[in-house]
Amino acid sequence: AQSVSQHNHHVILSEAASLELGCNYSYGGTVNLFWYVQYPGQHLQLLLKYFSGDPLVKGIKGFEAEFIKSKFSFNLRKPSVQWSDTAEYFCAVNLNYGGATNKLIFGTGTLLAVQP
């Protein structure tokens, strides 16, 4: 069955530190990949997505992610985190059937705490 793994469940960083959150998925076919963020008390919001093309995807708030097909990975990065990046981050994947989005399968999430 299709699954998504996020290896870091809880990450604590100081402001200005660099961030990389791991995401691996299990499916050999064509996939669409997403990173969602949930700030405290708020709903899930899309950070960035990959459908096709350039495997390095840039999202909002300075985040980027790189799709490495051979490693089944879609890691999220940010060169310098801010206190306001404190949130929970979810990687998600769906099978690409002719470009259509059906259901997203989410990872278990990574809770990021940025210390000022």
Added chain:
Amino acid sequence: DTGVSQNPRHKITKRGQNVTFRCDPISEHNRLYWYRQTLGQGPEFLTYFQNEAQLEKSRLLSDRFSAERPKGSFSTLEIQRTEQGDSAMYLCASLSGELFFGEGSRLTVL
């Protein structure tokens, strides 16, 4: 606010009671999704609709769960004879290129 709206935001009920949640998607979004999220887990897919048609149901959706979207606009998720294991956040999302999530309805079953 033109986002996805969910009601009620919080529901506390006793085991065995029925509860119903409502989701109003972003207008003109044809696809509507229900997810469930428990502590320490990511959202788990329950079901989704294309207009009024329910296209897929997860095996997580037991016979006590029923979802409807009668006119292809708002949707309801009903849980009958609630159990403590049903305690979770129930998320609704509508689709236009990406999923737009509501703030969720938190269910606590005592």
